[in-house]
Amino acid sequence: MRDQGAWLCFADEAGQTLRPPRARTWSRRGHPPVVEVSAKGSGRISMAGMVCCRPGRRTRLIYRMRVHRGRKGDPKGFREKDFAALLDAAHQQLGGPIVLVWDNYTHHVDAAMRELIEAREWLTVFRFPTYAPDLNPAEGVWAHLKRSLGNLAACTTDELAGLARTRLRRMQYRPALLNGFIAQTGLTLDTP
Secondary structure (H helix, E strand, O other): OOOOOOEEEEEEEEEEEOOOOOOOOOOOOOOOOOOOOOOOOOOEEEEEEEEEEOOOOOOEEEEEEEEEOOOOOOOOOOOHHHHHHHHHHHHHHHOOOEEEEEOOOHHHHOHHHHHHHHOOOOEEEEEOOOOOHHHOHHHHHHHHHHHHHOOOOOOOHHHHHHHHHHHHHHHHOOHHHHHHHHHHHOOOOOOO
16 A cells, blocks of 8 residues: 555445434533424435545545435435445545445445446455444544534534534544544554
8 A cells, every 4th residue: 555655545424314413511500401303304414434544644534425305216325326426536636546445335345336446446445344333433533523413403404414514524624633533443554
């Protein structure tokens, strides 16, 4: 990887509905805070992201988001073509070969995805062991995002997408935070 000047990218997906995740907050004693949720609509957002690192360069976060408004026939998650578009965008932004590490999600291992991967000579793919989310720095991105959305109650999926996009964009400009997600996994990028 180092000899080729390749970027090491850790990928993962996440989703969020209009129901905010549970969170803790401060309040005056005897006055517990209450966040009211409308529970209207069946929309959700799906996100796919990659934490990309390379020795001598700042760590990057590249992501894509899809908004699902609950309409009949709308795909509810990322498909092979969506992942291919994310990988192509990452290759263009990073300007070099990519070593991709991701989980064994169904759409990552099917025949259509294998075909898309083989068509890209600049891409090398490795898989995490089964049930090993603690090894993936992208899981830290989603945990951090969901913690920041915990005390907010979006009324529409577009509002939720805007909140998530703003928080992900903030993370893009904090390479130390992204490095912390990598360090949290226990992985080291330095060679002896």
